[in-house]
Amino acid sequence: MLGIRGLLARLVDVSLIVGGAMVASQIRFQDLGQSWGDGAFITFSVAFALVSFPVFGVYESWRGRSMLRLASQVSIAWLVVQVCGLVLMFSLHRTDFISRLWVAYWTAITGGALIASRLLLHAVLRSVRYAGLNLRNVAVLGVGAHCHEVVGKLVASPASGFRASAVFNTEPGGGAAWKGVPLFDDFPTFAEHVRSHGVQEVWLALPLSEASTMLHFVNEFRNDLVNIRFIPDVRSMALFEGSVIDLIGAPAISLVASPLPARAIVQKEIFDRLFAALALLVLMPVLTIIAVVVKCSSRGPVFFTQYRKGADGRVFKIYKFRTMRPHAEKTGVITQATKGDPRITRVGALLRRTSLDELPQFFNVLRGEMSVVGPRPHAIEHDELYQKVINGYIHRYRIKPGITGWAQVNGFRGETDRIEKMQMRVEHDLYYLRNWSFALDMRIVMTTVARGLVSSNAY
Template sequence: MLGIQGLLARLVDVILIVAGALLASRIRFEDLAQTRVDGAFITFSVALALVSFPVFGLYESWRGRSLLRLSGQVSLAWLLVQAGGLVLMFSVHRTDMISRLWFIYWTATSAAALIGARLVLHGVLRSMRYAGMNLRNVAVVGGGEHCREVVGKMQASPASGFRASALFEVGAEEIFAPKGVPVFDDFEKFSEYVRKDGIQEIWLALPLSEAQIMLRFVSEFRDDLVNIRFIPDVRSMALFDPGVVDLIGAPAISLVASPLPARAMVQKEIFDRLFAALALLALTPLLAVVAIAVKCSSRGPVFFTQYRKGADGHVFKIYKFRTMRAHAEKKGIVTQATKGDPRITRVGAILRRTSLDELPQFINVLRGEMSVVGPRPHAIEHDEVYQKVVDGYIHRYRIKPGITGWAQINGYRGETDQIEKMQGRVEHDLYYLCNWSFGLDMRIVAATIAKGFVHSNAY
């Protein structure tokens, strides 16, 4: 059953969506007598929002969550609701009755309101938590560097809503005693303290080998209203941040697996297809002009195609505008473009410097072979070389390659004539995999548009 907070949150969202539609109508139609809205469209959007928003986790607890990620989830969920509404209106032949400007104003105002309301509420809760209110008291069980790190992060972020109120030392050579936090090494005294002082959560910051200790704490507090969470110390084993997933009905911790959960992959897939379709539609005139320029620059096809590896190592054919004169290379050898390369045409040099040669890759995105944001794909021949000499290179294949990426906006573009350059690119790619969020994707897209079209290393 929904709690009162969940019902209020849904009610506020409904009010904001309807208010956004009414405000958009007032903005669109200056003459008040002409002011109108499409009630069926609004009703459907409200209903779809109530169904879709919980899927994106918009009504879950915000404690410890990234505001940027939350804003991205709200934006994506609302855009999908509006896209669904347009599809419905099209299917019942009512799109001609909808003002396009009104729809754009409504989408923008309601998105701003939905995000703004959450930011305001988060700001209020943040102020309360800094003042010592609305905090959950946590007892941390563990020892060593991992335990120190967990407590340190908690103390460094009071706005997350958690407060370290007790510490139970387990097998630590050096006693870790954070200021103002009582430390225990006697199990009975610790249990008594938890029950008498209102401890609401116990975090087990332990390695996987301490199963007996974990079982002891779970058994002791089985009949108490205390949340017990396991924060495993798997830094020496897990490549990406470990997460618990449901696998054939049993909980499993991923140590080396895809770093993006299934829900994130769905969000990314939907965004990629929509963005690629809109980009191809908007860029059609530019694509036509570039295609003509390429055809006139030298003999050969408009597009350059080459096989690349995608997610899970699947091979696909990538599309680019041709930037070089037609030439033949030995089988199994792909020569990278260098500064002043005589194979590059005049038009090709401009396209490579401005990254306009990459635009046809939106076709690959629309076909599901690439993503808008992700690790840049390399020639298969180069993959085979770098995979042997660059640490972590293979893990770039865990998600779809992208048109742009975290490495590219941080300067790792163009020729990789030194192993150190490729190592730096891979390190940035792995950072992206470990820290992915919809907000990070939007940041990369914005940075690419703002400064990514021209780069001194692109030739």
């Protein structure tokens, strides 16, 4: 059921969308009324925003969650609305009535307003929560270091909307007391404190092996109006941070599975296609010049193609500008380029050093075979070798490979002549998988453009 807060949030968003269109009209045409010639576009955007924003989680509670991630989700949701609106207008043959500059102004102004409104609300709530208001009291019940870590995060995040009000550590001497947070070692006393002090939430910070203990605690508070949440300690067995999903109608914790939830994959997919299409459009003159130079500099094709493994191990053909003279390799053997490699042409050396030889991979991104950001794909022959000797290597296949990645912007590019180099590259790739966010992708893209185009390791 749609609550009053949800209704107000939607009304504010509708006002910002319509208001943004009017401001854009004033900037573009110096006439507020001119925008209403595109009333069908505005109406559709409002309607589709009301439908799509909930799908992207825009109206979910963000108590205790990242505002940066919320801003990225709002941005993607609004871009999806505008792209779908343009597609509809094109289908109705109404694009001749729409000013492209007005659409750009409208998209930018409204997108900024949607994000700014949420940041403003968040800033107000932070101030209120720092003052001790609008907080939910939380009692943490757990074991040892995991319990101590959960309480520490609560204490360190006063603006999250949660406040640690009691701790019961089932492990004797299982952690130091936090200033201002009562620490109990007797469960009946702890339960009485929860009931008498208006505690709204009880968090169970327990390992999966403590099922009977968990059941005892749940039964204790079954008839109380408190939210009971389970924060499992799965670090000893989970490769990635465990997340709870709905599986055939039952909750399931992912221990070894794709680290990106379905919603994140959709966001990444939309960004990839839009970014690749824009990049190819902008870089087309550069691609054409490079293609001509490669063709004229040495005999052979303009593009070099090779089979690589993508998401879930699916094989695809990767595209690069050719940087080597045509040569023969033994079957099943791929020789990596080395410093001073005689196979590399003079033009190819420049392309490899600046990573311009990778630009055709935007076609792979547009085809859905690669991502803009992700683990770099290697030759299949190298995959088979490294998979046997490097722990966790196979998990690089859990998402699409990327044109650039966390390992590359941290200096792990070029030849991997030692296992240790590949091990470090894989560790960076796994870090990226565990800590993915849209903001991290943007950071990697900007770092690649700013300082990642030239590397002494690339030859």
